[in-house]
Amino acid sequence: MxxxxxxxxxxxxxxxxxxxxxxxxxxxxxxxxxxxxxxxxxxxxxxxxxxxxxxxxxxxxxxxxxxxxxxxxxxxxxxxxxxxxxxxxxLESRLDNVVYRLGMAPSRPAARQLVSHKHIMVNDQVINIPSSRVKPGDIISFKDKSAANTSLTSQVRGKNPKFGWLDWNESEQKGTFIAYPERENVPxxxxxxxxxxxxxx
Missing domain, CATH: 1.10.1050.10 (Ribosomal protein S4/S9, N-terminal domain)
Structure with missing residues (x-):
């Protein structure tokens, strides 16, 4: 890859x-x-x-x-x-970028690795292609086995509140891609x- x-x-x-x-x-x-x-x-x-x-x-x-x-x-x-x-x-709707923006990984390369190693699900389906496009309404989460792995979940820091086009559920460890971002909101x-x-x- x-x-x-x-x-x-x-x-x-x-x-x-x-x-x-x-x-x-x-x-x-x-x-x-x-x-x-x-x-x-x-x-x-x-x-x-x-x-x-x-x-x-x-x-x-x-x-x-x-x-x-x-x-x-x-x-x-x-x-x-x-x-x-x-x-x-x-570019912002790439799966690896969305995983990074949701705070599930500390960096984009780390998010890319999570995706390619089959730790991430989109709408309850495992996706291992970092360049996959996320659409509004899609739900991003860890695979069940990965969610039980503390070495992975300990790196989750949660979504930055300024990213209004994303939503993060702390208790369920799931994120939602609400909409495509406006340019002025991308830092x-x-x-x-x-x-x-x-x-x-």
Whole structure:
């Protein structure tokens, strides 16, 4: 199963943001990667460079490789409404992202692992494809055997209250995907319009 397995702090240093992990090492060394770090003279990025960088940031943030990301963009462009906002909605509705947003896993890579190892059910059916799309009304929960595993359930921290498009039932350890989120409610620092401009060249 294709995914990024390289150094996470290096990626965070490229963008200057903790897009992978909690960013605790980024506070120690926020210089761009490379032999000379901050001392290296770096040229100003042009229009294409800024657009490409924004696309790369979105890909690393959601853990999506190039072909899957391109297919998601093409699907977003066929939908009604603003293409950039549709792209963010589709990325947010990925099963691994929803598991992460519900607080069932501490990070997106951890959520991806939960899904691929068959610990997660959607509407009482085990789904092991992280890129599966969740629809409004779908209920996400642990498999019964996994719910009894304290090493898994101990990592559950519950949903952040600012994610209003999700609902989390603490007593039943179940979450509901209520609706696709509006762009202003998604906290990711991604300029999706630059991605649209890049693919429309």
């Amino acid at each position: 294709a995914r990024y397995t390289g150094p996470k702090t290096k990626i965070s240093r490229i963008f200057g943001e903790p897009i992978l992990g909690n960013g605790k090492y980024l506070t120690k060394n926020s210089n761009p990667p490379g032999q000379h770090g901050a001392a290296r003279k770096r040229k100003q990025l042009g229009e294409y460079g800024l657009q490409l960088k924004e696309k790369q940031k979105a890909k690393y943030t959601y853990g999506v490789l190039e072909r899957r990301f391109r297919n998601t963009f093409e699907e977003a462009s066929r939908m009604r409404g603003v293409t950039g906002e549709n792209l963010i909605r589709l 990711e620092n991604i300029k999706e319009q630059l991605i649209v401009e890049l693919y429309n060249k």
